[in-house]
Amino acid sequence: MEYLTPPRGTLTTSMAALAADVQPATIRDWVRRGILTPCGGTPKRPVYRIEDVQAARAAAKPSRPGQRSNRAA
Numbered sequence: 001m002e003y004l005t006p007p008r009g010t011l012t013t014s015m016a017a018l019a020a021d022v023q024p025a026t027i028r029d030w031v032r033r034g035i036l037t038p039c040g041g042t043p044k045r046p047v048y049r050i051e052d053v054q055a056a057r058a059a060a061k062p063s064r065p066g067q068r069s070n071r072a073a
């Protein structure tokens with residue numbers, strides 16, 4: 001079931017991607033790499049705490065040497 005509005009203080013994968021200024025695939029990659037952990041939902045429709053998404057955005061680093069991050073300098 002897709003949330004019309006997720007529980008207060010949480011974001012869906014698409015909403016988290018918008019908040020972090022990344023693609024939804026990046027959110028899923030952060031989960032796979034252990035940078036971000038869902039706080040609820042279902043395996044197909046996870047939700048994330050807003051604070052966790054912000055922390056993951058700050059912690060995410062380029063995965064290959066020479067790869068640029070999305071951050072503005």
